[in-house]
Amino acid sequence: MILGLSFSHNATACVLDEQADRVLFCCSEERFSRRKNEWGIPYRALEYVFRHVAGPERIGIVAVGESCRMRYGSHEFAELMNLVDYGVKDGYIRSKTRLSQVVFKEALARTFGRSVELRALVIARLRALGLSAPIEFTDHHAAHASSAYYGSPFDEALVITFDGEGDGLSGSCWAGKAGRLERLESLPEVASVGLFYKSIAAFLGFKVNQQEGKVTGLAAYGDPKRFAEGLRRFLHAEMQDGRLNIVSEAAERHMSRLSRRKVYFLRLLSYIPMVLGAREWEPLFNRLLRREFCDFYGGVFGVDGESIPFSVAADVAAAAQQVFEEATLAIVGHFQSRFASKNVALAGGVFANVRLNQRILDLPGVENLYVHPGMGDEGLAFGAAMLHANASRQDKGLAGLDCVFAGPMYEDAAIRSTLDALGAPYTPADDDVLIEQAVQALQAGRIVGLFRGASEYGPRALGHRSILANPADPDLPARLNERLHRSTFMPFAPAVLAECFDTLFTGPKYAGAHPAARFMTIALDVDPAWRGRIPAVVHVDGTARPQIVREEDDSFFYRLVRRFHEATGLGCVLNTSMNLHEEPLVNAPTDALHVLDRGAVDLLILGGHLVTGSSVPSRL
Numbered sequence: 001m002i003l004g005l006s007f008s009h010n011a012t013a014c015v016l017d018e019q020a021d022r023v024l025f026c027c028s029e030e031r032f033s034r035r036k037n038e039w040g041i042p043y044r045a046l047e048y049v050f051r052h053v054a055g056p057e058r059i060g061i062v063a064v065g066e067s068c069r070m071r072y073g074s075h076e077f078a079e080l081m082n083l084v085d086y087g088v089k090d091g092y093i094r095s096k097t098r099l100s101q102v103v104f105k106e107a108l109a110r111t112f113g114r115s116v117e118l119r120a121l122v123i124a125r126l127r128a129l130g131l132s133a134p135i136e137f138t139d140h141h142a143a144h145a146s147s148a149y150y151g152s153p154f155d156e157a158l159v160i161t162f163d164g165e166g167d168g169l170s171g172s173c174w175a176g177k178a179g180r181l182e183r184l185e186s187l188p189e190v191a192s193v194g195l196f197y198k199s200i201a202a203f204l205g206f207k208v209n210q211q212e213g214k215v216t217g218l219a220a221y222g223d224p225k226r227f228a229e230g231l232r233r234f235l236h237a238e239m240q241d242g243r244l245n246i247v248s249e250a251a252e253r254h255m256s257r258l259s260r261r262k263v264y265f266l267r268l269l270s271y272i273p274m275v276l277g278a279r280e281w282e283p284l285f286n287r288l289l290r291r292e293f294c295d296f297y298g299g300v301f302g303v304d305g306e307s308i309p310f311s312v313a314a315d316v317a318a319a320a321q322q323v324f325e326e327a328t329l330a331i332v333g334h335f336q337s338r339f340a341s342k343n344v345a346l347a348g349g350v351f352a353n354v355r356l357n358q359r360i361l362d363l364p365g366v367e368n369l370y371v372h373p374g375m376g377d378e379g380l381a382f383g384a385a386m387l388h389a390n391a392s393r394q395d396k397g398l399a400g401l402d403c404v405f406a407g408p409m410y411e412d413a414a415i416r417s418t419l420d421a422l423g424a425p426y427t428p429a430d431d432d433v434l435i436e437q438a439v440q441a442l443q444a445g446r447i448v449g450l451f452r453g454a455s456e457y458g459p460r461a462l463g464h465r466s467i468l469a470n471p472a473d474p475d476l477p478a479r480l481n482e483r484l485h486r487s488t489f490m491p492f493a494p495a496v497l498a499e500c501f502d503t504l505f506t507g508p509k510y511a512g513a514h515p516a517a518r519f520m521t522i523a524l525d526v527d528p529a530w531r532g533r534i535p536a537v538v539h540v541d542g543t544a545r546p547q548i549v550r551e552e553d554d555s556f557f558y559r560l561v562r563r564f565h566e567a568t569g570l571g572c573v574l575n576t577s578m579n580l581h582e583e584p585l586v587n588a589p590t591d592a593l594h595v596l597d598r599g600a601v602d603l604l605i606l607g608g609h610l611v612t613g614s615s616v617p618s619r620l
């Protein structure tokens with residue numbers, strides 16, 4: 001068996017059984033720790049793996065999805081920056097004595113020329129867990145590329161990766177042919193389109209590595225013309241004398257000031273007042289970024305960044321989305337000239353941007369598009385494992401991540417024990433009854449929580465940890481946003497019955513969107529005739545981010561959506577992630593009951609049980 005791991009934000013563990021061609025487990029640490037985009041070695045996910053999937057002695061190889069070549073002065077500082085979780089980082093921020101000691105030790109070690117490589121620390125930590133298998137380190141973008149190609153249904157594909165930065169690069173382009181990946185080109189971190197987008201998110205006051213999607217959602221409300229010209233100075237890409245020239249001043253600023261790999265102590269001194277007032281690592285990091293990019297962009301937008309009117313924020317987002325698309329599509333066009341294929345496979349955090357993905361499918365020469373469902377750094381664990389699984393094969397043997405339901409699952413007996421222990425009344429029911437109850441509730445305008453089977457890998461809820469609602473109700477988005485404490489401008493997405501997909505969506509290439517739309521990773525134009533009939537899942541620009549629901553992927557969810565179609569004539573339901581404000585997707589039954597207890601849903605399907613809001617004890 002192969003154990004894939006990633007350690008940076010979105011720390012994740014993945015287990016492949018290469019003999020059986022199966023993904024046995026893939027899940028991010030955040031689901032267990034309940035801290036979004038959790039950092040460090042995924043100890044809790046590994047504990048689950050060792051207990052329920054495979055003990056450390058059954059692991060034949062450990063594949064890490066980054067090179068871990070970074071060097072630091074001291075062990076303590078290297079661990080703090082890379083290998084510990086948010087809870088430990090917060091401890092350092094709260095204890096200024098401990099923080100001063102670790103920073104002083106690092107400065108002293110550097111002064112005397114001592115250094116330690118992160119890789120040695122990683123090996124020591126994994127050995128301490130009882131993992132005696134060989135540990136292989138993979139380049140960050142090779143792992144992203146592997147997740148895109150081996151997860152895709154394509155035998156041949158142009159494979160592209162873009163992210164903020166990883167292992168010194170911000171993007172790459174590969175030829176995937178007959179089970180082999182050949183690297184054609186790499187982009188340096190200073191050319192990063194991802195860091196540009198991240199800088200705009202920081203300027204607008206959103207959390208980086210987490211809320212970039214809010215920039216995309218907001219963009220649909222704005223006019224790009226107001227700021228686009230000014231922003232092109234900060235990001236543009238064009239061909240000059242046969243060479244690709246990329247300028248990303250935001251990336252240069254980020255790398256020179258805030259890189260984890262290049263810590264400048266004189267600059268750290270200027271942050272001292274902010275650090276003294278901080279209690280937690282992540283808000284501090286976001287405040288630092290915001291200050292940097294408010295200074296950087298303030299003059300362009302004519303606002304100081306402290307209080308930005310909605311209309312200005314929307315115009316900034318719209319301009320940023322346009323400039324970002326222009327530059328990224330220019331680079332993709334160049335990559336197409338290196339290797340022509342009608343199939344394109346994508347991975348890397350940049351491809352969480354569903355509007356960009358739609359533009360890429362629209363490019364001449366592209367007929368089919370796949371976006372890996374764990375497109376962010378959670379995909380590095382899967383990608384590294386798949387790279388090793390395929391290294392000794394002559395064809396693309398493993399089926400890849402054909403289905404994303406690879407996280408923890410809870411049998412009905414375990415769910416019943418939880419309900420009984422909490423004293424929560426529930427009704428056991430068979431699938432037909434549960435589906436009928438859910439459809440009746442949706443028709444009556446009620447909000448339904450759906451918790452069944454193994455949890456989804458990646459950022460999207462695909463029917464195993466989902467909240468469902470009626471897409472026909474135009475007032476629902478406002479009501480649901482209020483109940484879930486989410487931003488009012490964020491759209492909701494539809495889970496679409498496979499046989500209704502062609503009816504609801506339009507455009508010359510919608511058929512080629514199937515590989516991506518199975519995982520809700522692309523925006524598509526909703527047929528104008530349908531926009532008024534399913535207003536709760538259509539964004540202000542007439543697009544939606546669909547999930548195609550197929551019977552072979554999930555029979556229960558498929559039957560539920562089909563029954564809703566029979567009852568209403570609508571071939572989709574609203575599907576959003578089951579979580580409370582800013583929390584990760586729910587993981588265990590108690591997390592789902594917590595969502596019900598807080599009033600986010602009216603009733604909850606919990607495995608083979610129906611639980612209603614009024615029946616849950618308030619002590620959850």
Ligand SMILES: [Fe+2]
Nearest residue numbers: 163166349377
């Ligand atoms: Fe990445």
